[in-house]
Amino acid sequence: MSVIVTDAGFGPDSFTGAIAPAQAGALPAGTRALDLPPTADVTLLTGQLDGVELIRIAFPSFSDGRGFTLARRLRLMGYAGRLRAAGHVIADQYAMARRAGFDEVEISDDLAARQPVEQWNFRADWRAHDYQSRLRA
Secondary structure, three states, X not given: OEEEEEOOEEEOOOOOOOOXXXXXXXXXXXXXEEEEOOOOOHHHHOOOOOOOXXXXXXXXXXXXXXXXXXXXXXXXXXOOOEEXXXXXXXXXXXXXXXXXXXXXXXXXXXXXXXXXXXXXXXXXXXXXXXXXXXXXX
């Protein structure tokens, strides 16, 4: 089981349907959700994201930041659907995930037990906790 983290805290997964693994070439017709590894070349998805409601990007380790770059690139390509970081993302990285373009984070029940909702909620006001806001003040 897993826990979905949003700015509102912990919650269940509201997406229903299958999440297709990334593959080379064209996406199959009717693909609603896509799983991307951190090594994916998102430029290969150009022009194929219409109708894709959710893209889940894997984080194999909390020290692997390639997923942040993928999220940013997808947003710059115009993807407006749900972006989900999944795997080893820690509460300290939540604000960065939101700034990179992620809408939510999927974590394991074990991680949710080690880092309770209060730690994630502390970082939920991610717009106010960046160096640019402090410089403008």
